[in-house]
Structures are given as C-alpha cells and as structure tokens.
Amino acid sequence: MITFVLSLAALVLGYFLYGRFVERVFGPDDRPTPAIAKADGVDFMVLPSWKIFMIQFLNIAGTGPIFGAIMGAKFGPAAYLWIVFGCIFAGATHDYLSGMLSIRNGGANLPEIIGKYLGNATKQIMLIFSVFLLMMVGAVFVYSPALLLQKLCLSSVPGIEILSNSTFWIIVIFVYYVIATMMPIDKIIGKIYPLFAFSLLFMAVALMAMLFVKMPDIPEVWEGVGEASLTTKSIFPCLFITIACGAISGFHATQSPLMARCVKSEKMGRPIFYGAMITEGLVALIWATVAMYFFYNEPTPGYQEMAGGEEIISKAPAIVSMVCDNWLGLFGSILAILGVVAAPITSGDTALRSARLIIADFIHLEQKTVRKRLYVCIPMFATVIALLIWQMANPEGFDVIWSWFGWSNQTLSVFTLWAITVYLYQQKKNYWISLVPAVFMTVVSVVYLLTEQIF
Template identity: 45%
Template sequence: MQKKLGAVFVTGPAKLLASLTPAWMNLPVWVGLILVYYILATLLPVDKIIGRVYPFFGALLLVMAIGVAGAMLVQGYHIPELTLTNMHPKNAPIWPLLFITIACGAISGFHATQSPIMARCARNEKYGRQIFYGMMIAEGIIALIWAAAGMSFYGSTQELAKMLAPGGAGPAGVVKEVATTMLGAWGGTLAVLGVIVLPITSGDTAFRGARLLIADFLQWDQKPLVKRLVIAVPLFAVGFYLTQIDFNFLWRYFAWANQTTAMIMLWAAAVYLAQQNKLHWVASLPAAFMTMVTFTYILMAPEGFKLAVQVAYLLGLGLAMIPVGLFAWKVISTKNPVPAPAKKTAGV
C-alpha cells in the first residue's frame, strides 16, 4: 500500500506545480524532481531533511488555510446550504463504495502505518494524544476550509463537481483558480504551495515508512547506506512505474488498499488488547466492519474481481466471517495475557 500511496502523491502535486511554472517545467519534469526529493527523504536520517523542512511546510499550510478562510469572510463569499439531493452515481451501490470513496475520511491505514515514524521522533509517550488527535482535528479543519472555499467560489456543489470532473479544470485547476482569485497572484501561489504540502509530505513519509516496515520485518540494520538502498531502490522503481498508470484507476485502488491496511491494523490492535485482557471491542468491532467493507468492495470493483453486486455482498460477508471467527476462537478464548513483544527498531 505504501508504494501505491507514494505514487498517488507524486502525480497530484506534480500537476499542481506544473500549472504554476513555465511550459518547459511540465508534468514529467516535476514528477522527476519530486521523486528525487522522495529518494533523499527516504534514505537520509529524518533530521537531515524531513525534520528541517516540515516546520516550514506546516506553517505554510496553516497560514494559507487561514488566509483562504479569511478571504471568504472579508470578500463576502456565501457558502451555499447543502441540500439532500442524492448525488451518488446511478447504478453504483452506496455500500460499500461510500466507505472506500472517502479514502482517509472513513479510516486511514496510511496514518496508522506512519505512527512508527512519529513514535521514533516523540520524546515522551504522553505527547501521543497531542500529536495524533491534534493533527487529525487540524487536517479536518483544513479540509473543511477548502471544501467551503470551492463551494462558495463556484456557487454550489454541482458546479464544483463539474469543474472537478473530466473536461473541467480538474483538482489542480480548481485550487489554482480559487486561491489566486481570493488571495491575488502572490497569495494564491503561496496557498497552492500550502495545498501541495499535504501530498508531498504524505508521499515522502509513505516511502520512508515502507522502507522502515520492510527493514523491521527483515530485521535489517538501516545504519549502512547500502542496506537502505537495497530496500529503497525497488520501492522507487515500483513507485515510478505506478505513476504511468491512469490516475483515476490508481486512486481507487489506493483507496481500497488504504482501508484494507486500516482493517489489518485494527485486527492487530484487537488481538493485542484481547491478549492483555483489555477492552478489545473498541478495535474488534471496527475491524469486523472494515473487513466486510474491503472484502465486498474488491469483489465487485472494476479494479477487482468485477462480480455482480448481490454475489459480492454474499461472498464478502462469508469471507469476512473467517477472520471474525478466528479472532473469537483464538483470542477471546485466551485467558492468560501474552507479554508485549520486545521493541525492535531499524533506525530512523
């Protein structure tokens, strides 16, 4: 999943940057430059690049989001009231598409896999709630600001959807037009850069997280550069190949992989909680729900097995009962807690 995520967050920011620069700085050029940055951020120690640029990236993201929100208020933009009009595509079942389409809004496997990086950087465990809950709220507020800006600028969700659809300006064009109109040329450019920060910082940590996960699994010391390269080079080769695939297809597949990763992380947490005789339902119930979602989706999806909807419903439910049954049999029946495994780190 990490490779798919990295590829998704190469194409998106590259399109935005290409829209701001001269013609010779086209999409392939920006894809190459972003991949070079990802390679350096993946291979070098976290305090050499990521730790130095992230504070500036974060400040730019927050300041520009506040600037867009302020422009809407000062310039008198009206946020249209949402109606109960059903905008879901015809012949597309709401279950389970709703929980896959909202890729990170439902539950984010990507954020779960990034937690080891944050844990390595935090000085004290008590900062965990501030870091993870705080950034969850901050990201949600930023998303709401840009959603409100798009709807108020174009007048309705329908008009915004037309601009985002094929044949319209697309996401990059919408962000650029809204930002430059509300904040002027310089402010708009900074606002666009603030938006670009989100996928850029997701992509570099996706590749870095993939390297660390593989290193932890193989128990490879990551201090020697050669061992980092052995893992990173294949990752970037696959990532570059994925950028050549149709973005819409890649995004849908990423969305499913994201939710699948979240489901796996939830089961892992549920097993740990049950073995420690703690309240496992906070993880096991969402895990069971997301298991049915992910299994059912991939059975019916165009990028999956393309089964009929009713067949996918029945087969997805049946397959989801397998991990649920294994959890109930192997874990809930276990009375004695299992000691937590020793911590293994592959280096930051």
C-alpha cells in the same frame, strides 16, 4: 454554513473529550520509549514534540484530505457526517492506538504489530500489502504535486518552458524523495517540515476565512443527506472510500511508527497522533465545504464543466488551482498551492521511508550505513518509477492507481483496527472503541470490492 460551523466545533470537542477517553483506555505511562532505549541517530532519536506533531500531520495528510474531500463533496452534506464521526471515533482512534502500540513494541512497524496480534500468516500478507500501498502512495504523490506546480508556474512565471513541464517537476520531486528516504530523519524531514506545515495551515485558515466572508448557501444536513448528492454513486460504500484521509486512513498506521521512534514520552501520544488526525479532519472539512460552494453555486466560469463526470480525481489539481486563484489572489494562491503541494510531497517521501524500514526489518538488514539503505532503496525506487511511467503513459492511469489506493488504504485500516481490538481484549481494556469501527470498515471494504470496478 450552520452544518460546517457545528462540524468544526464537534472536531475540536472530539479531541478534548473523546480523545482523552481513548487515552485513558490505553493508559500511557513513564516507561522508556524507543527514541531513548534504541537511539541510533538515523531513525530512532528524540525530537521536540511540536516538531513531531508537524511531521506527523504532514506525513498523514497527502492530497487525501484535499482531493478526497473535493470528490466527497459531490455526495453533499453526507460528507460532513463522515468526516466528523469518522475522524473522531474511527480515524483518530486508529492513529492514536496504532502509534501507541508501536511505542509499546519498540517502534515496531505496522506488519510487525499486525503479526503479533493477528498471527504470522497475516503479518506476511500485510507486509506485501503495506509495501505495495506505500509505493503506490509514492507514485500518486509524485504525480499530483507535479501537476499543481506545473499549473502554478503557467500562471505565475509564464515563458519559462521547463518550469511549465510536468515531467520536469516529476523528476525534481522524485530526486527529493530519493534523498529524503535515505537521509537521517533530522537532516531533511526534521528541518523543512515546519515550513511546509506553515504553508498548509495558511491554506486551510485562508480558505476558512473566505468561507466566513462569503457565507455561501450550502445544503445543510437536515435538508436531506442523500437528496443533495450530485453523483450517481451510492453513499454506501463509495463515500467511505472516497474520503479516507480526513476520516480514517490505513496509510496513517504505516507513518505512526516513524514518529513513535522519536517520541520522548508516551504522554505525548494524544496531541501527536490523535491531534494530527483531528487537524487533518479540519483540513478535509474546509475543502469539502469550499468544493460544495463551487459545486452548488457555480461562482467561477468553467468550474462545473471541470468538476463534471464521475471520475474527477485527475481534474482535482486544476480545481485546487482555480479555487485558490479565484479566492486568494496571486500571492495568496501561491502560498495556498504550495501548501497543497507540500502535503503530498511530505507524505510521499515518508511513505517510501516507511517502506524502506519495513523491508529492512523483514530481512533483518541494519540501516545505519548508506550502502545497506541502498540495498533496499534501489529495487523500491525502480518499482515506483515503473508505476510512474505506466501512470503517465495511460490517460486514465492516475484514476486507476487512485482507485487501487483508495480501496487498499481502507482495507489496511481494517487489519490495523482488528489488531488493536485483539490487543485491547487481551489487556482487558475497553475494546469496543476499536471493535465498532473495525466491523464497520470491514463491511465497507468488502462491499466496495464486490460492487465497484477497481481492477
């Protein structure tokens, strides 16, 4: 537990110390933001800073800092090092600077930013890459919360057959995605996200409290980073792909422009973009520690069997349900699982919203009218439905799509970091803050592609 406590403190200090340093490097000023200069009442509008933070946090969280942390826990205490150093020096820096670049470029989406600094050819590749990644996020983040809701209903409201059917929940969640993707950002996302954020934060705080109550015996970093691993996979590069959300995730840079279009002042950037990533790192740290407790101590019958094998991502919803039931009781478990459910749902809807805006910007189609939003959304939703059908029809479909998502997610972060580096170099600013993580993540993505079977 000493490593866990030190890691918590390091993340908090990282926000106040390194986060302030990164902010000074960028240099926010008082120029009008896109929320003011381009207000349209749909995607560009000023929102309160606390609400933007909650939306940004939920947008980027998904199941990544939960499921990814559970899988990453099998690497032992090495997961702590990656979450802490990755989050502070790579992920939060990536999120803050990509968000600020979007603000400086009129709320531009990620392919536009990459194209401006890495060239038009790269922009075209990234446009296709980003949209495909976002649609994969939509498919993955329909399936995983549906399984969690199914398991929650089986334990809390037995006897109602339709609620215990995952297909029913997939349909319900997807219908919500359609509505949230189409509606102005303040109508649904701006109103219900604070409630979702409460559930997610309750889950994190409750599990952290239980960790301090139980004070479990967990391997510490100084006992051997590699020796405590419970997986045959190598730490490099697999750990750095497995734990993405919570350390660094390219998907986040597709979400930052959504909030860049709602920020009143550039000086709000650090608490919103850097702060949301640090908060996600805290969630990942808590879940990694909880998972290590269950991996190494086997306090619940059946947990080791459920978590066994190399590919446990499809079992992650059941693991989450078991952990919450065992530690928090029925009421606490319901709130905690709703928090875990809220994370992927709120990432899935904004992923599809981002995809809509990227496509619309590319084909120069205004999005003020519902009819023109439908022009973009119908083929996009059809693609996500096709991915869902394939995922449900294949026993390993979820694992395969998650593997694609993991690699493409980190590859996207590579292009974003290089674009940021070019910007900082052109502005004669300290470009080392993005160059070092750019080089590291480039090596990780290339080595993973060459050594792991993902296609």
